[in-house]
Amino acid sequence: MPTSWKDSGLRWYWIVVLVFIADQLSKQWVLSSFELYESVKLLPMFNFTYVRNYGAAFSFLSDAGGWQRWLFTFVAVGFSILLSVWLRQQSTKMWRLNLAYTLVIGGALGNLIDRLQHGFVVDFLDFYWKTSHFPAFNIADSAICIGAGLIILDSFVSGKDVKKSDDIKE
Numbered sequence: 604m605p606t607s608w609k610d611s612g613l614r615w616y617w618i619v620v621l622v623f624i625a626d627q628l629s630k631q632w633v634l635s636s637f638e639l640y641e642s643v644k645l646l647p648m649f650n651f652t653y654v655r656n657y658g659a660a661f662s663f664l665s666d667a668g669g670w671q672r673w674l675f676t677f678v679a680v681g682f683s684i685l686l687s688v689w690l691r692q693q694s695t696k697m698w699r700l701n702l703a704y705t706l707v708i709g710g711a712l713g714n715l716i717d718r719l720q721h722g723f724v725v726d727f728l729d730f731y732w733k734t735s736h737f738p739a740f741n742i743a744d745s746a747i748c749i750g751a752g753l754i755i756l757d758s759f760v761s762g763k764d765v766k767k768s769d770d771i772k773e
Contacts, residue, residue: 609695610694610695611690611691611692611693611694611695612689612690612691612692612693612694612695612697612700612701612704613687613690613691614695614701615690615695615698615701615702615704615705616690616705617705618702618705618706618709619705619708619709619712620709621709622705622706622709622710622713622742622743622746623709623712623713623716625742626709626710626713626714626741626742626743626746627713627716629727629741629742630713630717630725630727630741633651633653633725633727634653634725637651637653637727638653639653639654639655640652640653640654641653642729648730648731648732649728649729649730649731650729650731651727651728651729652727652729652739653725653726653727654726654727654729654739655721655723655724655725655726656723656724656725656726656739657722657723657724675714675718676715676718676719679711679712679714679715679718680715682707682708682711683708683711683712683715686704686707686708687704687708689704690704690705699753699756699757699760699761700753700754700757700761702750702753703749703750703751703752703753703754703757704750704754705750706746706747706749706750706753707746707747707750707751707754709743709746710742710743710744710745710746710747710750711743711747712743713741713742713743713746714741714743714744714747724741724743725741726738726739726740726741726744727739727741728740728741728742728745
């Protein structure tokens with residue numbers, strides 16, 4: 604276990620700050636520049652469209668009556684604390700997991716602030732194909748998904764890394 608902040612995964616916490624700031628600035632821009640459901644076409648398959656998400660990923664539980672706001676608040680706080688503890692316990696050299704955890708924490712905190720300030724999450728990235736739209740999302744959601752993907756990737760790759768280093772020692 605790392606003995607100091609400098610040697611632990613907490614050294615990667617600057618990514619949390621970067622994701623959080625990028626997410627919050629983009630959402631403030633959307634709130635100040637767009638009316639609800641206003642949409643601007645940017646590319647043949649991509650719009651900026653301001654929508655409100657009262658639920659979680661893909662609007663899960665968005666029509667549950669309001670209690671879900673507090674459930675997702677506690678989940679975001681809980682996961683952020685847990686991942687921060689794990690960051691403290693691992694080496695700064697474990698770049699893939701450190702990056703993954705900090706992306707998830709930054710995204711969770713970005714959406715947490717929305718829930719606490721507005722009661723909903725501001726979404727605006729709208730990808731579509733013909734008439735089928737993928738649920739709108741934001742920078743925080745993107746960071747969480749990339750972080751989760753890196754965690755899954757690391758579960759497959761890190762075992763191979765350990766095996767290679769064991770083979771080299773022999």
